[in-house]
Amino acid sequence: MERGRKDVPRGTIEPEVPVPESPSQRRGRAPPYVRRRVYLQPALASLGFPFRATGAGRTYIPTPPRCPPGRSGRGGAGRARADRGREPKTPARQFPDPRRGPTWALQSIWGNLERPRPRAREPAERGRRALRSLAGPSGAAPAPGLEAAAAPGVLVREVHSLSEYFSLLTRSRRDAGPPPGSVPRPADGHPRPPAEPLTPHDVFIAVKTTKKFHRARLDLLLETWISRHKEMTYIFTDGEDEALARRTGNVVNTNCSAAHSRQALSCKMAVEYDRFVESGRKWFCHVDDDNYVNVRALLKLLASYPHTQDIYLGKPSLDRPIQATERVSESKVRPVHFWFATGGAGFCISRGLALKMSPWASGGHFMSTAERIRLPDDCTIGYIVEALLGVPLIRSGLFHSHLENLQQVPTSELHEQVTLSYGMFENKRNAVHIKGPFSVEADPSRFRSIHCHLYPDTPWCPHTAIF
Known part of the structure; x- marks a missing residue:
């Protein structure tokens, strides 16, 4: 604490006082800065802030950022020559912008000190972390099969490309199913509440x-x-x-x-x-x-x-x-x-x-x-x-009309569709593309083939049909 200011408690920031430009600042045409007298010397000194002795106390004086040696810029080369042979006045760590105030700088640096720099990981360790992060939400158990893939040495030995990695991941996630407690998401993309039991007598189809x-x-x-x-x-x-x-x-x-x-x-x-x-x-x-x-x-x-x-x-x-x-x-x-x-x-x-x-x-x-x-x-x-x-x-993508291209409906997903149709689309016959026991001439709508695909036990459906 400076002389004559014993009544000022620590932590108090005095009003801002303009600081005249130094010759080096004028040469670099740096903007004028403001000096604040702060009474946080013990804390700031422990964090490595530079101080200059002024009277009986020490006052923190922020300095403008300098252009690195060898870089182009006004005043950069001059400062580089002037700084040769001098010890740096600031520690090696990167300080925040002092123009925002020392209190903000103290909080930022203190937060950086609390978070240690992560250690470097081996490639296999990074791969195992990627598998764990993609296996499911935070806190969820990894899908079966991913643990074996994430074992030391297995990822590097068995997965040789990015496509193999995602194929393994997708297959494992599909085999495992949704994580516990998650809401199932069907083909139309809408999350579902708990199911309500329904019978055919509950639905009126007109x-x-x-x-x-x-x-x-x-x-x-x-x-x-x-x-x-x-x-x-x-x-x-x-x-x-x-x-x-x-x-x-x-x-x-x-x-x-x-x-x-x-x-x-x-x-x-x-x-x-x-x-x-x-x-x-x-x-x-x-x-x-x-x-x-x-x-x-x-x-x-x-x-x-x-x-x-x-x-x-x-x-x-x-x-x-x-x-x-x-x-x-x-x-x-x-x-x-x-x-x-x-x-x-x-x-x-x-x-x-x-x-x-x-x-x-x-x-x-x-x-x-x-x-x-x-x-x-x-x-x-x-x-x-x-x-x-x-x-x-x-909206549900499980409903289909003759106004859309029905040939884009995959045969493997027919059992999930709610309605199908047939007709003309862009002056061409529009129907579901499905291989079945009936030819296109005998079954132009493909409804008979679809019905035999969904209900193969129908009496008039050939038992040797291949879909």
Whole structure:
């Protein structure tokens, strides 16, 4: 502590006092610095800070950073010549910028002293650490097989390239499965809550069709996936068909128009909604007459969501929200945009959400709601759910329509898909590429081959089929 300042406690920082530039600073054109008298001499001295004796005490004087010898820069060469033969005034460690204040510098250096420099590791040790870090989250046990790969000498001897390393890592992680306590993540990428037990009687599958497609399309569905799940499938059409009613009892004549217009489509959707609410089932799923439904995958997907919550599952056909005009009154309209799941791929709605849709969907209100935006039935569902109720669409890549390239669906993942379709894509036949017992001419939709792939015990499926 300096003379005459016995009343100032240690740790006090006096007001800043400008320091005149020294000749060396003027030569290097360094900016003027500020000198602070601090009373932390014991602590700073123990950390190696340079001091200069001023009177009876010592004052820490920060100095500007110097240009290293041999580097270009104003004043660098001059300082290098002037510093030759002198002992360095600062220790070898790198100090923080003194312009931020000595207190900050003290904290930074003290933190650096508490963290020792890590020791150099051998290549095998670095490889073992990489395996442990990639094997799972922090604190989790390594996957089986990684411990052997991380043993001393094994990594260098057995893994000779980066591709081999990641192949070993991926194979070990796949064999081990997810770490304990983690939430499983299925193919559509959404984490799942605990599963809810479901039976076929908990799901209401509505198939929308028209009378002219009863033979061309419905016969194929009745022969394949509907044949195993008649109790949960309801066919909504626009004309009477006694032969169809005898093959499956759940045929509903909506008495709607047979035209493929938005009014006719909305009319059928309104009947579908009312029949689902009356059924008391947990889930409502809508598909078209050109969809193959993998009911086992559907039940597995729906069991991952509670039916009492607001769940809207499907796949959009657009890469952006649809833009529409909402008619508020006779003379007033406003723009509205929302996502919707295309009916060509199918979508599902929980009962909890369906009941909230009642003011806009039940008792014929669905058709009037569709007229407000003048869009088809699947767009109206998205309008009610997203725009009016504020419930977002949960996208799932397990639903497929004829609007996408179905040949990109891998055969090895067919058992995971919920819906499949067929049709034309870019003026070409669009169907799942699968090898099966039926030729493309005999099975252009590939639904029979898909059904035999999923249910090989079907009586009409050849037992020697190769997929």
